[in-house]
Amino acid sequence: MISDLRAAGAPADIAGDVCVVGTGPAGLTLAIELAGKGRRVVLLEAGGEGYEADTQELCKGAVKSGGHIDIADSRLRQFGGTSGHWTGLCAPLDPVDFEPRSGSPHHGWPIRRADLDPFYLRAQSYLDLGPSRYGWTDLVSVGAPLPLDPARVETVIHQQSPPTRYAEKFLETARAAAKIDCWLHANLVDLTLADGSDRVENVTVATLDGVRTRVTAKAFVIACGAIENARILLNARSQRPAGIGNEHGVVGRYFTDHMTILTSLVLLNEGVDAKIYCEPFSVDGANLELALRLHPDVIKREGLNNNHAFLNARYDDALYSDDFRNYGWTSFAAMLKAFSHGRAPDRLAERYCDVMDDVGGVTTGVYRHVMRRFRPPDQPRAFAFRQDAEQAPNPDSRVTLAEEKDRLGLNRATLDWRIAADDFLKLRRTHELIGAAIGAAGLGRIRLEIPEKPEPGLAYSGYHHMGTTRMHADPTKGVVDADCRVHSVKNLYMAGSSVFTTGGASHPTLTIVALAIRLADHLAATA
Amino acid sequence: MALTRRLLLGSAGVAALGAAIYGGSRAACSFVPRNHPDFFSLLDIVPDDAAARRLGRLAIEAGLAPDGLSALGEKLAEGPLVRAAIAEPCPTTRAELLRDGCAADFAQNRFVTLDGWVLSETEATLCAAKLLAGAA
Numbered sequence: 001m002i003s004d005l006r007a008a009g010a011p012a013d014i015a016g017d018v019c020v021v022g023t024g025p026a027g028l029t030l031a032i033e034l035a036g037k038g039r040r041v042v043l044l045e046a047g048g049e050g051y052e053a054d055t056q057e058l059c060k061g062a063v064k065s066g067g068h069i070d071i072a073d074s075r076l077r078q079f080g081g082t083s084g085h086w087t088g089l090c091a092p093l094d095p096v097d098f099e100p101r102s103g104s105p106h107h108g109w110p111i112r113r114a115d116l117d118p119f120y121l122r123a124q125s126y127l128d129l130g131p132s133r134y135g136w137t138d139l140v141s142v143g144a145p146l147p148l149d150p151a152r153v154e155t156v157i158h159q160q161s162p163p164t165r166y167a168e169k170f171l172e173t174a175r176a177a178a179k180i181d182c183w184l185h186a187n188l189v190d191l192t193l194a195d196g197s198d199r200v201e202n203v204t205v206a207t208l209d210g211v212r213t214r215v216t217a218k219a220f221v222i223a224c225g226a227i228e229n230a231r232i233l234l235n236a237r238s239q240r241p242a243g244i245g246n247e248h249g250v251v252g253r254y255f256t257d258h259m260t261i262l263t264s265l266v267l268l269n270e271g272v273d274a275k276i277y278c279e280p281f282s283v284d285g286a287n288l289e290l291a292l293r294l295h296p297d298v299i300k301r302e303g304l305n306n307n308h309a310f311l312n313a314r315y316d317d318a319l320y321s322d323d324f325r326n327y328g329w330t331s332f333a334a335m336l337k338a339f340s341h342g343r344a345p346d347r348l349a350e351r352y353c354d355v356m357d358d359v360g361g362v363t364t365g366v367y368r369h370v371m372r373r374f375r376p377p378d379q380p381r382a383f384a385f386r387q388d389a390e391q392a393p394n395p396d397s398r399v400t401l402a403e404e405k406d407r408l409g410l411n412r413a414t415l416d417w418r419i420a421a422d423d424f425l426k427l428r429r430t431h432e433l434i435g436a437a438i439g440a441a442g443l444g445r446i447r448l449e450i451p452e453k454p455e456p457g458l459a460y461s462g463y464h465h466m467g468t469t470r471m472h473a474d475p476t477k478g479v480v481d482a483d484c485r486v487h488s489v490k491n492l493y494m495a496g497s498s499v500f501t502t503g504g505a506s507h508p509t510l511t512i513v514a515l516a517i518r519l520a521d522h523l524a525a526t527a
Numbered sequence: 528m529a530l531t532r533r534l535l536l537g538s539a540g541v542a543a544l545g546a547a548i549y550g551g552s553r554a555a556c557s558f559v560p561r562n563h564p565d566f567f568s569l570l571d572i573v574p575d576d577a578a579a580r581r582l583g584r585l586a587i588e589a590g591l592a593p594d595g596l597s598a599l600g601e602k603l604a605e606g607p608l609v610r611a612a613i614a615e616p617c618p619t620t621r622a623e624l625l626r627d628g629c630a631a632d633f634a635q636n637r638f639v640t641l642d643g644w645v646l647s648e649t650e651a652t653l654c655a656a657k658l659l660a661g662a663a
């Protein structure tokens with residue numbers, strides 16, 4: 001059932017077994033799983049069914065960073081959350097991501113990849129990924145995998161989601177679910193601990209026009225995205241002066257993102273076929289994309305960060321350049337897709353204006369797409385590595401509270417995304433080692449393009465906000481335990497990529513959904 | 528001068544003597560160590576352009592390749608495949624042996640990074656040799 005807290009007659013108190021805050025991939029998955037197990041879920045969503053400018057405005061905050069990152073527009077505050085934006089590339093984290101790493105003191109989760117494997121399998125259908133084919137080995141049946149020494153460099157498989165928009169896919173599910181009591185325009189503004197205890201008794205939600213309601217439950221889960229998860233805990237200062245869960249000052253720290261960079265020149269010898277690395281292909285209904293990664297032993301031996309490098313063909317012919325891809329093109333593509341499915345696109349006015357602002361770029365894009373059908377490209381020999389590279393966790397990279405308050409009276413967030421020179425140099429070394437493997441196989445050469453004295457401005461946010469309530473067995477080094485429970489509060493849990501101890505090299509949403517399913521199993525057994 | 532029998536015999540004798548001296552010398556010389564680099568045949572494979580010279584200069588400046596033709600020759604002859612390439616008269620086979628030698632370098636982690644290019648040590652050494660040979 002879905003109700004609107006702004007509607008007349010909204011109750012002063014709402015109760016359920018579990019209260020889940022946020023309807024993005026984390027919160028909605030959790031709610032559906034818990035409801036499926038017979039738990040009464042109160043599901044709270046700050047936004048409405050679609051985009052609303054006044055609600056979205058609450059995402060605004062300050063940014064301090066040498067890299068390129070955004071805090072206001074990269075998150076969507078509406079039903080379905082940021083899945084309204086995402087582009088759908090998925091892969092589980094690698095086993096090595098969970099392990100400690102020498103020379104990097106903050107690497108290492110309190111769980112292992114095997115702990116997540118069954119949940120990764122269950123997560124596939126939420127994201128319409130088809131069967132799990134990350135471990136598929138029959139590459140020769142679709143083309144020629146590069147004959148690289150597997151002890152040095154491996155081929156890694158990602159799967160592509162359509163991408164699933166949670167609002168489109170699950171709005172009716174939530175509406176029809178008897179066990180889900182979903183409230184729109186319900187902004188979580190405070191958490192109240194029972195007097196003298198370490199349990200949350202209730203949370204307060206408020207609408208922008210001043211309605212306030214209390215929600216009680218046996219367990220509470222905050223699933224509002226990594227920036228908001230930290231902001232909510234830091235703002236909850238009425239009973240714990242540093243914020244709930246922040247007894248050791250860890251909330252908001254270790255913020256990490258993937259460094260999105262297109263760099264380095266890979267030149268393959270004539271006749272070397274790298275086609276399967278450039279084009280997605282389908283296996284058993286799963287859409288696969290291939291990338292290159294170092295063998296985990298090499299990563300550990302060298303103390304590197306993880307990285308999956310995709311090959312982006314570089315063509316001399318401008319027809320094959322994708323430099324027209326901009327907001328205008330993205331909006332145009334979204335509108336085209338929606339119309340071709342017989343429905344109106346969301347945020348139509350905004351998208352239309354994006355296209356109008358970039359008519360030249362969109363026209364170029366349309367022209368090139370049409371012409372590419374008539375003039376197929378030569379086999380590419382030059383490539384760039386495209387990646388969302390891992391950063392080493394850094395406690396100084398963090399979300400804090402700004403002085404300024406939002407319309408609900410909460411301090412806005414300040415995001416200080418740090419990008420260490422070492423993160424770039426480790427990526428440079430990764431490319432160097434992949435280049436050596438390419439040389440050893442007699443396939444070609446590589447030219448590194450990350451300078452020896454790199455500037456943070458080289459990196460763009462992957463829009464994968466992570467780490468701000470990280471999982472760690474030691475409460476001085478992490479906010480939640482291995483069950484995603486806030487160390488210092490018995491019935492408060494965090495969901496989403498804020499619990500990631502490290503970012504790895506895989507995009508986060510599959511892991512977010514897997515962790516949500518795991519948490520649902522845990523809560524169903526305990527709450 | 529008339530062509531007499533004596534003249535013919537004399538000429539044949541001189542020619543035979545010459546051949547014997549030349550053959551004997553070649554045989555004897557094969558035991559004599561030479562003090563000049565014998566890898567010049569490989570330098571034909573290195574492109575004669577500014578980029579290769581730049582890489583050669585960087586290799587020497589960074590101390591990744593020795594600064595002298597004979598030391599460069601010694602370094603090149605360390606690898607068995609490159610040694611075989613040096614001795615190989617057929618240009619195609621020579622180029623193949625050199626390619627395999629470079630791949631073996633990478634496999635044994637004998638690579639350097641010059642101006643961003645990740646190159647085998649053999650390649651870097653050859654670029655340095657090309658530079659010095661051009662200047663000689």
Ligand SMILES: Cc1cc2nc3c(=O)[nH]c(=O)nc-3n(C[C@H](O)[C@H](O)[C@H](O)COP(=O)(O)OP(=O)(O)OC[C@H]3O[C@@H](n4cnc5c(N)ncnc54)[C@H](O)[C@@H]3O)c2cc1C
Nearest residue numbers: 022024025026046077078081082087088089188496507509
């Ligand atoms: C352009 C772009 C491309 C991306 N591409 C990929 C990709 O290819 N692959 C991938 O894995 N990931 C990708 N992502 C990231 C992906 O979108 C996120 O990982 C995912 O949406 C996070 O899910 P979540 O449920 O944790 O948070 P969100 O989706 O952000 O949902 C948070 C929810 O909480 C609600 N909320 C916030 N504050 C409150 C409050 N105070 N009270 C009540 N409710 C609140 C919000 O309205 C929202 O519904 C991309 C992101 C962007 C922006």
